[in-house]
Amino acid sequence: MTERSQLAQDLAEVEQVNGEFYAAFERGDLDAMTEIWLDDPNTLCIHPGAEPLRGAASITRSWALIMANVPYIQFFLTDVQVTVHEDVASVTCTENVLTATEQTAQDSFTGAKAIATNVFVRTEDTWRLWIHHASPVISVEHDED
């Protein structure tokens, strides 16, 4: 395989795994979510506005709690940018989030926006999530000069 097509394949694989991460969240599929993470005590997860969590046990517990409390969530990812640096890949994306809770009236949804940095590590068979850092967007900076 040429270097260029290897890179193209890496980028496509990483974007796919990144999509699977959000799909697992949407389905409330804790097994799939756990599978996506690297099995390493140094994995890192920062939910929007929250303190960092480290390691599979803490991170899995946080997803179980979130999934139990969010009956409906849907992500529309925009501005997805993937970079591969040898065996580590970073994805940044804007998470446009649509949620409904038990308290929400039917047909009523809440929208929110966050920015995420997801760092994946290449393993033997696929890419695994090493770092997820999501943060609320407060100010919008335009940088299009």
Add this chain to the structure above:
Amino acid sequence: MTERSQLAQDLAEVEQVNGEFYAAFERGDLDAMTEIWLDDPNTLCIHPGAEPLRGAASITRSWALIMANVPYIQFFLTDVQVTVHEDVASVTCTENVLTATEQTAQDSFTGAKAIATNVFVRTEDTWRLWIHHASPVISVEHDED
């Protein structure tokens, strides 16, 4: 060098460069700040609450603006955790920030807290910053059960 002492050296070097990043910000030293970043179009900088910036030109411009508008800033880093994965290292830390602006009365400071993920890449002579993602802390989650 044994594998263990190589890792210890890597961890120490990364923590040092991470400290230099904040020191450059505190001194308002744009040259030092620019030097710390990897020279790559895919570098990524997310200031607290802001949209992602990519590449040296955008990132340097943002630091120039921030430095011009913040006459005094001091960082007290806590909960610094460094992880090395081959040629990529991640640092998470809590940025306890003390700032003063032109408008602030003398001897009056504002405190703030953010969580940062900094990802560094090993280069020939040192580690360079690839990703800086800082986000405001809104809720405090205790996870000490």
